Amino acid sequence: MSSIEWGxxxxxxxxxxxxxxxxxxxxxKSGKIPLVTAGEQNQGVAExxxxxxxxxxxxxxxxxxxFCNCFYRNYKFLCDDNILVLLPKIDIGNKSLxxxxxxxxxxxxxxxxxxxxxxxxxAEHKIKLPITASGEIDFEFMESFVAELEAERVAELEAxxxxxxxxxxxxxxxxxxxxxxxxxxxxxxxxxxDLFEKLNLSFRKSKFxxxxxxxxxxxxxxxxxxxxxxxxDNGIMYYGRPQDFETATMTIDIVNDGAVSTGNVYPQPQExxxxxxxxxxxxxxxxSKSLLYFxxxxxxxxxxxxxxxxxxxxxERVKNENIKLPITTNGEIDFEFMNNFxxxxxxxxxxxxVLYTDNKIKATKSIVSSNQ
Numbered sequence: 001m002s003s004i005e006w007g008x009x010x011x012x013x014x015x016x017x018x019x020x021x022x023x024x025x026x027x028x029k030s031g032k033i034p035l036v037t038a039g040e041q042n043q044g045v046a047e048x049x050x051x052x053x054x055x056x057x058x059x060x061x062x063x064x065x066x067f068c069n070c071f072y073r074n075y076k077f078l079c080d081d082n083i084l085v086l087l088p089k090i091d092i093g094n095k096s097l098x099x100x101x102x103x104x105x106x107x108x109x110x111x112x113x114x115x116x117x118x119x120x121x122x123a124e125h126k127i128k129l130p131i132t133a134s135g136e137i138d139f140e141f142m143e144s145f146v147a148e149l150e151a152e153r154v155a156e157l158e159a160x161x162x163x164x165x166x167x168x169x170x171x172x173x174x175x176x177x178x179x180x181x182x183x184x185x186x187x188x189x190x191x192x193x194d195l196f197e198k199l200n201l202s203f204r205k206s207k208f209x210x211x212x213x214x215x216x217x218x219x220x221x222x223x224x225x226x227x228x229x230x231x232x233d234n235g236i237m238y239y240g241r242p243q244d245f246e247t248a249t250m251t252i253d254i255v256n257d258g259a260v261s262t263g264n265v266y267p268q269p270q271e272x273x274x275x276x277x278x279x280x281x282x283x284x285x286x287x288s289k290s291l292l293y294f295x296x297x298x299x300x301x302x303x304x305x306x307x308x309x310x311x312x313x314x315x316e317r318v319k320n321e322n323i324k325l326p327i328t329t330n331g332e333i334d335f336e337f338m339n340n341f342x343x344x345x346x347x348x349x350x351x352x353x354v355l356y357t358d359n360k361i362k363a364t365k366s367i368v369s370s371n372q
Contacts, residue, residue, distance in 0.1 A: 020036070040233070253279075257309070
């Protein structure tokens with residue numbers, strides 16, 4: 001990459017844009033088409049809705065939201081009016097579109113809730129791309145580079161799955177039973193504050209300086225993940241020094257204040273600290289990783305739509321909300337069922353990943369060898 005020549009290109013020289021359609025939530029009908037809106041979590045897919053002839057459907061395009069989050073979507077999708085859809089003016093391969101996605105995302109730190117990415121932003125937006133000796137965009141390099149990078153990452157994933165013993169995706173009898181009984185299981189309501197308590201974790205130094213005390217990149221110095229108002233990436237945007245932040249393990253992270261992320265809930269089994277606009281809660285019972293995942297999902301389902309930027313998801317409010325959990329015949333929380341259910345889901349996901357890596361490696365070995 002260091003020997004590659006780069007040129008600067010305006011996005012409107014490469015793409016036309018169309019703005020998504022305004023969707024009234026009350027008129028949306030459940031369906032199978034992804035509806036794209038602003039945000040990083042789930043790549044901005046808010047829900048799946050039904051399609052009718054009045055709506056314009058897109059496929060194999062880049063999208064940019066109001067926060068300059070850019071994604072390449074190689075599937076059919078609908079989008080709301082916070083989304084700009086980029087329509088190539090020239091023939092651009094899929095891997096080159098992925099390359100351009102990364103180039104566009106380099107600029108997303110310039111935008112936010114106060115300064116939103118709109119049509120004027122697009123008209124002024126420039127990105128750097130590799131160029132040929134004649135100064136043209138080097139699409140061949142981008143296609144080759146992404147193909148090799150993909151093959152390398154897939155091979156690393158295969159090695160990781162094998163080393164972590166995650167290639168075992170055969171379900172046990174208890175896990176199969178949990179899957180089959182999930183929808184018709186007995187459920188009970190429980191107050192969140194009866195099951196969890198809020199941790200008061202602090203910054204150990206007398207004064208906090210964001211420029212010096214945290215990093216967006218995890219390294220040997222800044223190794224502690226810190227929760228804050230982050231949408232996606234499991235709620236982690238910054239890392240701190242171990243000696244600077246009080247930490248805890250096996251916790252659940254609740255975002256209490258964020259334009260998009262208020263009410264997001266994330267499991268944090270690893271050692272974690274608190275930056276701001278979020279807090280950690282810990283169970284009053286012994287929790288496994290599987291239970292953290294189950295409870296985090298149950299809590300988010302309960303609180304996400306009740307709280308917003310205007311109505312913060314503070315612990316004083318959240319602790320009085322109820323969640324639904326599977327129960328035994330005597331009305332107690334069925335922890336064993338929850339553990340088996342999450343393990344079954346993990347194995348189903350792993351199975352897809354294992355089969356994907358096996359097929360992808362076979363398909364990409366020829367690319368790697370030919371490029372070598």
